[in-house]
Amino acid sequence: MPVISDPYSFNEEDLYVDLRSICGQPLFLKCEGFNFAGSIKLKPAREMVEAAERAGVITPDSVLLESSSGNMGVAMSVIAASKGYRFLCVTDSRCNLSTRLLMEALGAHVHVVTEPSPHGGFLGARLDYIRRQCARSGRYVWLSQYTNANNWKAHYHRTAPAIARSFPGLDVLFVGAGTTGTLMGCARWFRHWHRPVRIVAVDTVGSVTFGGAPGRRMLPGLGMSMQPPLLDASYVDEAIEVEEADTIRACHRLARHGFLFGGSTGTVVSGAVDWLARGDRPALTAVAIAPDLGERYLDTVYQANWIRDLYGDAVLGDDVVTSDAQLRTDVPETRPASSARSSGKRS
């Protein structure tokens, strides 16, 4: 029975969903959303803060500062609240409302950048803001998840060994790429210990991380508008890109079976299932990492109007469960299909 006295001491490290019956491929999904920050980011946030404490960089007077599309911000909010630090999260208008409210409930200040910078996009604008704040006051401590080696070390020390313990015969590991902390920590660990595991990075179309053309990306978590400083591509065997529409479909397929995961999990699962289905692959032991759960995405990934506005009606196929789709199937006699479909607003 785990009993804790601070919110970062518990993290469920050994939970997997067997997706074979849902997705038709042998794939085990490692669930990283079961901790008090609700995402995999609790591990790097803790590693970065405690390394800075050990180095004497953080004092009781410090204000921690971080750029985040959401989950790192929540994780830092949890840790800052627990350790008694002030925390300012710099995010942008793509951050889910519920994520922002979560950070504020935990006592963090949230600054939302609303205009992308001409060359660096939203991320560039967030970093510009942070640099201005740091120049203004020495109290700000920016741990910088994009460049901080303790980001990937958290996964080197914890995520990868946990996977190897559960799957000693692992053949292929699918990892989503944002800052690439998870990817690099896992890839380095399997290389260091000479495990013959194929590392497949999963990115989103529109991200430049693996050399793709920049484009619109609406889902937080995966993808970058600049080259991730932590990435060393020599550790990555393959990189695949997934369209956001396919991400939505994968999320809804899982939701139809009662598994409500976050957007980036849909990306990783979609990419992994396609990869496993390609050609004549031998029977493989495959694991994919699910960084968080779906409740933070109710007003985006799981909302009919949001999906339709961004990706068109075609995405709303059989796999996509929405409140209006439920109405269409549950009470057809009280509401014609056409009117139910056009009134997909959430009440």
Ligand SMILES: Cc1ncc(COP(=O)(O)O)c(C=O)c1O
């Ligand atoms: C939901 C979600 N998925 C995936 C990632 C990517 O993880 P990493 O930054 O380790 O590449 C993040 C990072 O913020 C995330 O929030």
